[in-house]
Amino acid sequence: MPDLKNTIAFLYLQETKFNRSTIYDRPRPNILPGEPFKRYKNAEKVLLKRRWEGHVDTNDLWSILQKRRSRRNYTGGPISIDELSLLLWSAQGVTAQAGPYYLRTAPSAGALYPIETYVVIERVSGIEPGIYHFDVKGFQLETISRGLFLGDLARSALGQGFIRSASCVFLWSAVLRRTMSKYGARGLRYIFLDAGHICQNLLLAAEALELGACPVAAFFDEELNEMLGLDGIEETAIYMAAIGRKRGEGL
Ligand SMILES: Cc1cc2nc3c(=O)[nH]c(=O)nc-3n(C[C@H](O)[C@H](O)[C@H](O)COP(=O)(O)O)c2cc1C
Secondary structure: OHHHHOOHHHHHHHHOOOOOOOOOOOOOOOOOOOOOOOOOOOOOEEEOOOOOOOOOOOOOHHHHHHHOOOOOOEOOOOEOHHHHHHHHHHHHOEEEEEOOEEEEOOOOHHHOOOEEEEEEEOOEOOEOOEEEEEEOOOOEEEEEEEOOOHHHHHHHOOOOHHHHHOOEEEEEEEEHHHHHHHHHHHHHHHHHHHHHHHHHHHHHHHHHOOEEEEEEOOOOHHHHHHHHOOOOOOEEEEEEEEEEEEOOOOO
């Protein structure tokens, strides 16, 4: 299979495999750690709601797993701030503290939490359209910029038009140092696994709330970085998911 072997991906996997003969004498990564939390200190804040009551018994896990689908057909209607709060909490909410670690709903290699969550909001009742950063510790949104960005986002996602009628879109970036300072190049694998866990939590929560959700990984990376004000080196966009009110049962 020379085609597979000729890819940079194959080389990366080979170079980052653990094996028994080198596991104890592999070189330590020479990468400084990153700040564990990102804050936009001077940003205007939007407090989120911790009102899960009324949602917890609506669906059991097994039926949610059975029903979950990637849904791209949205009414263009709004979701509530309570729903958005639940979605954010499901994706990255803090559920316990252990020493310096803020443990979350989704697991993370080494409890290093390299993933930052941003939300592009266009139709959430009570929140101005714009780009927001999720402050995990404070359970609040930090305003990055106001305005309508879903059109730009759809264009940056290779023209995937359904994004325009979403209520909001979750965007995830990776702060590479947080994980790679401990795990070196292999840490990149863990970063993408972390993002997968977070996104799956969001998708299941959306299904439980009877909202439509669709993960999206096809996008022009640097356009997303520019939208979020990321340098693409220390922190880079890696994944996103659209959320909207379901239009019928269609996908
Ligand atoms: C990593 C990843 C990237 C994806 N990227 C896109 C995308 O860019 N656009 C899209 O419409 N769906 C995307 N999807 C959704 C898949 O098309 C979908 O999961 C697949 O067709 C299986 O359908 P299901 O999710 O309804 O089970 C992505 C899914 C994953 C896991």
